[in-house]
Amino acid sequence: xxxxxxxxxxxxxxxxxxxxxxxxxxxxxxxxxxxxxxxxxxxxxxxxxxxxxxxxxxxxxxxxxxxxxxxxxxxxxxx
Numbered sequence: 679x680x681x682x683x684x685x686x687x688x689x690x691x692x693x694x695x696x697x698x699x700x701x702x703x704x705x706x707x708x709x710x711x712x713x714x715x716x717x718x719x720x721x722x723x724x725x726x727x728x729x730x731x732x733x734x735x736x737x738x739x740x741x742x743x744x745x746x747x748x749x750x751x752x753x754x755x756x757x
Contacts, residue, residue, distance in 0.1 A: 679727065679728065679729070679730045679733050680725055680726070680727040681725070681726050681727075681733055681737075681749070682711070682723070682724070682725050682726075682749070682750040683723075683724055683726065683737070683747050683748060683749055683750060684721060684722070684723055684724075684747075684748045684749075684750055685697075685720075685721070685722040685724055685740065685745050685746070685747060686719070686720070686721055686745065686746035686748070687715075687719060687720035687721075687722070687745055688718075688719060688744065688746075689718045689719065690744055691720075691743060691744045691745055692715060692716075692717070692718065692719060692720045694743070696740065696743055696745055697710070697722070697724065699743075700736050700739060700740060703736075703739065704728065704732050704733075704735060704736040704739065705728055705729070705732050706726050706727060706728035706732055706733060706736050707726075707727040707728060708724055708725065708726055708727075709724070709725040709727070710722060710723070710724055711723040711724065711725060723750060
């Protein structure tokens, strides 16, 4: 599965290497498509690719880290 999401980072999470940690913790491939990062917030357009259950677990983990996760597209992209 390949899923495209927007990640919104707040002041507490913007300086943390959350995407790197997620890629190390879960067997997923990440591809940053767009990003705007400032001192107090960040918005990243991210593709996450991997097995369905692993991608879903990675999304849950991101939310547990305090990152807001919103789908860019309704449909999953097969690739």
